[in-house]
Amino acid sequence: MKVRLTLNGEPATLTCAPWEFLTEALRRHGLIGTKRGCETGDCGACSVLLDGEEVASCILLAAQADGHAVTTVEGLGGFERPHPIQEAFVDATAVQCGYCTPGMVIATQALLAQNPAPTERDARECLAGHLCRCTGYVKPIAAVLQAAERCRAGDVAKTGGRS
Amino acid sequence: MYLALERYSRPASIEECLALLAEAHDEPTALLAGGTELNVRGHEELVHVIDLQALPLRDVRVEGDLLRVGALVTLARLRRDAAFALPLLEGLREAAAGFAVVALQNRSTVGGRVCTDRGDQDLPPVLAALGAKLRLLRPGRAGAVDEQVIDYPLGAAARRALRGALVAEVLLPLGEGQGAYRRFSRTAVDAPLCNAAVVRRPSGVRIAVNLQGPRAAHLKRLGDTESLIASWHAPGAAFPQGWREAVRLSLMTELEPWGDAWVSGEYRQDVTATLVVRALARVLGEEEVL
Ligand SMILES: Cc1cc2nc3c(=O)[nH]c(=O)nc-3n(C[C@H](O)[C@H](O)[C@H](O)COP(=O)(O)OP(=O)(O)OC[C@H]3O[C@@H](n4cnc5c(N)ncnc54)[C@H](O)[C@@H]3O)c2cc1C
Ligand code: FES
Numbered sequence: 001m002k003v004r005l006t007l008n009g010e011p012a013t014l015t016c017a018p019w020e021f022l023t024e025a026l027r028r029h030g031l032i033g034t035k036r037g038c039e040t041g042d043c044g045a046c047s048v049l050l051d052g053e054e055v056a057s058c059i060l061l062a063a064q065a066d067g068h069a070v071t072t073v074e075g076l077g078g079f080e081r082p083h084p085i086q087e088a089f090v091d092a093t094a095v096q097c098g099y100c101t102p103g104m105v106i107a108t109q110a111l112l113a114q115n116p117a118p119t120e121r122d123a124r125e126c127l128a129g130h131l132c133r134c135t136g137y138v139k140p141i142a143a144v145l146q147a148a149e150r151c152r153a154g155d156v157a158k159t160g161g162r163s
Numbered sequence: 164m165y166l167a168l169e170r171y172s173r174p175a176s177i178e179e180c181l182a183l184l185a186e187a188h189d190e191p192t193a194l195l196a197g198g199t200e201l202n203v204r205g206h207e208e209l210v211h212v213i214d215l216q217a218l219p220l221r222d223v224r225v226e227g228d229l230l231r232v233g234a235l236v237t238l239a240r241l242r243r244d245a246a247f248a249l250p251l252l253e254g255l256r257e258a259a260a261g262f263a264v265v266a267l268q269n270r271s272t273v274g275g276r277v278c279t280d281r282g283d284q285d286l287p288p289v290l291a292a293l294g295a296k297l298r299l300l301r302p303g304r305a306g307a308v309d310e311q312v313i314d315y316p317l318g319a320a321a322r323r324a325l326r327g328a329l330v331a332e333v334l335l336p337l338g339e340g341q342g343a344y345r346r347f348s349r350t351a352v353d354a355p356l357c358n359a360a361v362v363r364r365p366s367g368v369r370i371a372v373n374l375q376g377p378r379a380a381h382l383k384r385l386g387d388t389e390s391l392i393a394s395w396h397a398p399g400a401a402f403p404q405g406w407r408e409a410v411r412l413s414l415m416t417e418l419e420p421w422g423d424a425w426v427s428g429e430y431r432q433d434v435t436a437t438l439v440v441r442a443l444a445r446v447l448g449e450e451e452v453l
């Protein structure tokens with residue numbers, strides 16, 4: 001079946017089986033920033049934005065995304081033009097292996113779009129569904145707060161990144 | 164996981180949805196809302212899912228003394244929608260906020276929640292304490308739509324009534340009052356091991372708890388403790404000194420010590436009694452310490 005959606009700001013068509021989950025469909029499309037983790041909605045590695053809201057793409061059928069806007073971590077920024085959230089995660093040394101980072105960056109984007117001045121408690125809630133096996137959580141929480149400051153200064157989060 | 168899923172449908176109207184449901188005799192078929200249950204726990208038998216997302220089931224509106232909540236309203240909306248910002252519905256907001264994590268709250272729907280028979284449940288005790296009802300639709304004769312309103316919680320008979328039906332709305336009786344919900348889980352993001360909801364209206368207090376484990380749950384109204392409280396006071400009057408001890412004693416008799424692999428029955432019983440007392444203190448506007 002054909003799944004027509006807006007992917008990182010551009011119209012796209014994904015060819016998928018009815019049973020296929022969005023994580024796989026995105027990765028096959030080359031968007032491998034979306035990670036495969038628990039595949040049961042528990043770890044946050046596969047988070048993407050669906051119409052601006054954070055969702056676990058491992059428990060969303062690709063077909064369910066038909067007609068919607070999906071943003072992956074690649075839609076926020078990349079090596080050449082990182083998003084301030086991505087920069088904040090690097091500068092706060094909140095990244096070791098980086099497997100959990102795309103999901104955390106996506107969650108931060110969703111938070112800041114709704115709440116540009118989060119408290120530490122908000123930052124904790126935002127990352128609560130994101131498991132990190134290397135860095136721990138202190139630095140990612142600092143990164144969320146730093147990202148908020150940078151986005152407020154540059155007013156980026158509201159626009160959904162570079163697109 | 165949907166290893167064998169062959170068909171995905173997205174009906175544009177209730178009638179179309181019910182027609183698809185009516186055709187589903189030969190083919191293992193399920194309705195799909197947020198998918199946070201259906202897309203997770205081995206549903207290899209399913210061949211066809213009917214995605215409800217295009218149906219007009221997202222309204223929240225007051226009609227007379229009822230708040231009508233569309234089945235596709237998400238838990239995220241229960242947390243932030245102004246319609247739920249009433250003292251009576253405080254427990255509903257707390258249960259939605261306590262539920263898993265943001266990415267799940269954004270997808271889980273009220274309809275999916277009431278249809279899911281799974282151990283770790285945040286909303287059911289609140290709905291039971293509020294006296295919620297469910298509006299069901301099912302395919303009738305010659306394309307007609309049959310409608311039925313049933314009480315929540317789901318007893319065995321009501322569960323039978325749900326089979327083959329679309330839950331269209333959850334109906335919440337409004338009015339003056341204060342609600343509260345307290346949960347206990349291993350960490351903030353884990354599903355609760357036990358929880359308690361209390362609603363105090365001018366007509367009296369309703370208490371519901373969920374004693375739960377990985378595979379099963381006992382949703383229970385605490386009628387004996389409700390009667391004890393009713394015996395103390397004219398509606399709306401203050402509770403007597405020492406109410407906490409009396410309530411706790413009643414709860415320790417009324418709550419069965421239901422243990423499983425996660426916690427012992429005595430531990431769950433004790434913590435649940437504490438949660439009820441705290442929720443009661445909240446609805447009375449008192450401090451929550453025991
Ligand atoms: C990682 C994780 C953590 C979780 N944590 C919690 C938690 O902390 N607390 C908690 O309470 N739950 C928790 N859950 C359970 C889950 O989120 C709920 O069961 C959820 O509310 C189901 O809603 P849904 O809209 O996603 O339903 P779906 O998964 O789409 O459907 C669930 C069931 O309901 C049926 N159904 C759905 N909508 C309707 C309708 N309108 N009419 C008739 N039938 C319908 C479906 O056919 C299916 O059988 C968790 C789940 C996951 C994956
Ligand atoms: S891979 Fe999706 S939440 Fe873990």
Ligand code: FES
Pocket residue numbers: 094095096097098099100101131132133134135136
């Ligand atoms: S940095 Fe390795 S899992 Fe988080």
